[in-house]
Amino acid sequence: xxxxxxxxxxxxxxGLKPYQLSMISIGGVIGVGMFLGSGATVKLGGPGVIISYxxxxxxxxxxxxxxxxxxxxxxxxxxxxTHASNYLHPYFGFVVGWLYWFSWVTIMAAEIxxxxxxxxxxxxxxxxxxxxxxxxxAMTLVNLRNVESFxxxxxxxxxxxxxxxxxxxxxxAGVILGIGxxxxxxxxxxxxQGGFFPHGPRGIVLAMAMVMVSYAGxxxxxxxxxxxxxxxxxxxxxxxxxxxxxxVFYIGSITILVGVMSxxxxxxxxxxxxxxxxxxxxxxxxxxxxFVVITAALSGMNCGLYTSSRMLYSLAKSNQAPKILTYINRxxxxxxxxxxASTFFLYIGVIIYYLSPExxxxxxxxxxxxxxxxxxxxxxxxxxxxxxxxxxxxxKYKAPGYPWTSWIAIISLVGVIITLWFIPEQRIGIIxxxxxxxxxxxxxxxxTKVTHIDWNSKDIQKGIEFxxxxxxxxxxxxxx
Numbered sequence: 298x299x300x301x302x303x304x305x306x307x308x309x310x311x312g313l314k315p316y317q318l319s320m321i322s323i324g325g326v327i328g329v330g331m332f333l334g335s336g337a338t339v340k341l342g343g344p345g346v347i348i349s350y351x352x353x354x355x356x357x358x359x360x361x362x363x364x365x366x367x368x369x370x371x372x373x374x375x376x377x378x379t380h381a382s383n384y385l386h387p388y389f390g391f392v393v394g395w396l397y398w399f400s401w402v403t404i405m406a407a408e409i410x411x412x413x414x415x416x417x418x419x420x421x422x423x424x425x426x427x428x429x430x431x432x433x434x435a436m437t438l439v440n441l442r443n444v445e446s447f448x449x450x451x452x453x454x455x456x457x458x459x460x461x462x463x464x465x466x467x468x469x470a471g472v473i474l475g476i477g478x479x480x481x482x483x484x485x486x487x488x489x490q491g492g493f494f495p496h497g498p499r500g501i502v503l504a505m506a507m508v509m510v511s512y513a514g515x516x517x518x519x520x521x522x523x524x525x526x527x528x529x530x531x532x533x534x535x536x537x538x539x540x541x542x543x544x545v546f547y548i549g550s551i552t553i554l555v556g557v558m559s560x561x562x563x564x565x566x567x568x569x570x571x572x573x574x575x576x577x578x579x580x581x582x583x584x585x586x587x588f589v590v591i592t593a594a595l596s597g598m599n600c601g602l603y604t605s606s607r608m609l610y611s612l613a614k615s616n617q618a619p620k621i622l623t624y625i626n627r628x629x630x631x632x633x634x635x636x637x638a639s640t641f642f643l644y645i646g647v648i649i650y651y652l653s654p655e656x657x658x659x660x661x662x663x664x665x666x667x668x669x670x671x672x673x674x675x676x677x678x679x680x681x682x683x684x685x686x687x688x689x690x691x692x693k694y695k696a697p698g699y700p701w702t703s704w705i706a707i708i709s710l711v712g713v714i715i716t717l718w719f720i721p722e723q724r725i726g727i728i729x730x731x732x733x734x735x736x737x738x739x740x741x742x743x744x745t746k747v748t749h750i751d752w753n754s755k756d757i758q759k760g761i762e763f764x765x766x767x768x769x770x771x772x773x774x775x776x777x
Contacts, residue, residue, distance in 0.1 A: 335511070335551060335570075336563040341720075342504035343495035344487045344555040347548065352501075352709075353508040354544045359706040360673045361515055362696040363680035365536045368518070369694040370687060375611025377516065377676045382615065384683045385675075391617050391741045393675045396733055398608045400668025402639055404513070405601040406646025407665060409433060412594035413647070418571065418587045426647055432595060433643035440602045440636045442629060447603055454596035461589040462546050465570060469553030472577065482557060490559050505713050506666060506723055511547065513669035514597070515539055516676065517604050598643070606635040617744065666717060667730025670710045677703040677710075 338346050364377060373379045375390075378397065382390025409429050416425035439450050475481030487493055494500065518535050554569055558576055563569045570590060574582040610632040613622035626633045681700050684692075696702065717726040 335554065338504045338507045338511075339551075339555060339560050339563050339569065341496065341507070342500040343491060343493070343560045345494040345496075345501050346504050346508075346555065346560075347552050349501050349504040349508045350511075350548050350551050351544075353505060353512050354540075354548060356509070356673075356706055356709050356713075357512040357515055357543065358540045359698075359702045360676055360710075361518075361536045361540055362698075363677050363703050363706070364516055364518070365694050366692060366696040367676075367680055367683050370683075370691055374614065375608065377672065377679060378608060378611055379615070380683060381675050381679045384679050384686055388738075388741050389675055389679070390615070391612075391744070392734065392737045393672055394608055394612045394617065395737045395740070396668040396730075397672045398605050398612070398639070399733060400513075400665045400672065401601045401605040401608070402642035403665040403668070405598050405605065405639070406642050406649065408594045408598040408601060409643050409646040410649065412591050412598070415571075415587055415591045415594065418583075429647035430644070432598065433640065433647065436595065436598050436602055436643065437636070437640045439599060440606065440640075441631060441633065447599070451596060451599055451603075454592050454599065457589060458593045458596060459542075459546070461586065461593075462550050465573070465586075466549050466553050468577070468579075469550075469557045469573065473553070473556045484556075486556050486559055490561055495560070503716055503720055506716050506720060506726070509670060509710075509713050510666055512543065513665070513673075514600065515543065516672065517600060602636065602639055602643070605639040606632055609635040609638060664725060664729045666723065666726040667714060668733070670714050671730065671734070674707050674710050677706045 338349065342349050367380045368376060371380065371383075375394065378390050378394035380390075381393050409432055412432050413425045413429040416428050420428075440447060471477045473482050475483075496503075515536075518539065550570075554563075554573065557573050558569070563572065571583050571586045574586045609618060609622055612618035613620060613635070622632065622634050622638065624632065624634050680696060681703050684699055714727065714730070717723045
């Protein structure tokens with residue numbers, strides 16, 4: 298029998314450039330949460346949702362500072378998952394890794410639901426699910442190429458979003474202030490329909506859940522650091538930049554959105570940004586904006602597939618997922634099986650959209666919220682213990698306000714999770730999150746039992762020999 302060639306390349310390649318890292322983080326943040334989810338947040342909070350986005354931005358900033366400190370000192374594959382294993386306990390690394398992976402694959406499903414929903418602008422709704430399949434296939438092909446191609450593709454998709462948001466803010470500000478238009482809206486929409494807080498403080502608090510979904514994705518910087526050139530300098534720069542740009546883009550665009558149109562006229566049937574251009578009557582602008590929001594959904598989907606596949610790879614490398622998932626394609630340094638396993642959920646999103654197009658988006662995002670917020674909580678807790686266990690001189694970047702800023706973020710995030718229960722469409726987030734936490738905890742304890750088996754015992758060796766004889770003992774480091 299001819300001996301199989303060994304796949305000696307089991308490491309990811311540092312092929313991402315610093316400017317691509319910044320755009321990848323934008324791709325993870327500015328997606329479905331902004332262009333479609335903003336309709337739900339505005340409905341809940343009215344014009345006062347601006348406050349919700351500002352508070353959410355502060356929480357996001359505190360979490361990113363904690364993540365930057367750990368990532369710069371220890372830029373490892375798996376990022377915060379590996380840090381949680383090393384500085385808290387392997388249990389936390391296992392649980393946060395799997396919940397984060399599940400959160401991202403559900404966000405990907407939400408992105409494909411959003412992209413399919415946007416196609417309603419041009420096509421009858423009964424046909425738009427077909428484009429969901431096309432989008433899923435396209436993103437799979439992009440992620441099966443080398444990481445440089447992924448970074449370049451994501452850079453241009455994110456650039457389209459950034460330019461579109463800047464143009465939207467400029468045009469919207471002109472409409473509000475009366476620059477270039479005859480009938481400026483002024484402050485009418487901010488205070489005219491029930492006041493700035495039409496639902497009171499309760500609306501601001503309830504809107505926080507969907508707001509945090511919008512900000513989820515900034516932590517992608519940590520995951521991508523393992524494939525980034527010069528992470529010690531590029532990661533802090535990227536995090537500072539993404540915090541500033543996200544706050545400007547989100548708070549700026551939402552402020553313009555609720556100033557240009559009445560808060561009670563938005564919904565989830567179309568992107569509020571498209572509705573604004575339709576209302577303004579600028580020829581062709583609504584079609585252009587609809588194209589932009591579709592590219593935004595594809596960008597978020599692309600970023601999600603990258604992130605979830607790398608987290609799955611990290612779990613497999615730590616023997617916390619099937620070993621076959623550690624396979625790296627030698628031609629392009631891509632964890633092929635991890636990409637394909639994560640892609641599966643894109644098609645689940647298409648099926649959910651086909652069965653329930655009206656409620657699919659809110660239910661899927663509800664499921665993803667818990668995993669995202671739980672991940673951020675673990676990042677902050679890990680950073681608190683990380684600082685205690687690492688030499689202070691090793692810290693090339695220090696999170697400001699330690700440990701109080703991390704504790705403020707933890708308490709705030711727990712509060713956001715609790716608010717899910719008071720939003721009927723989002724209540725599934727708590728239910729699925731608790732169930733997921735229980736399942737992953739049970740899986741961890743089963744896993745620890747299995748890994749403590751004496752693999753050198755005679756009975757085990759006989760089983761391995763028999764499995765090898767049947768050719769069912771897969772070795773991911775071998776190629777056919």
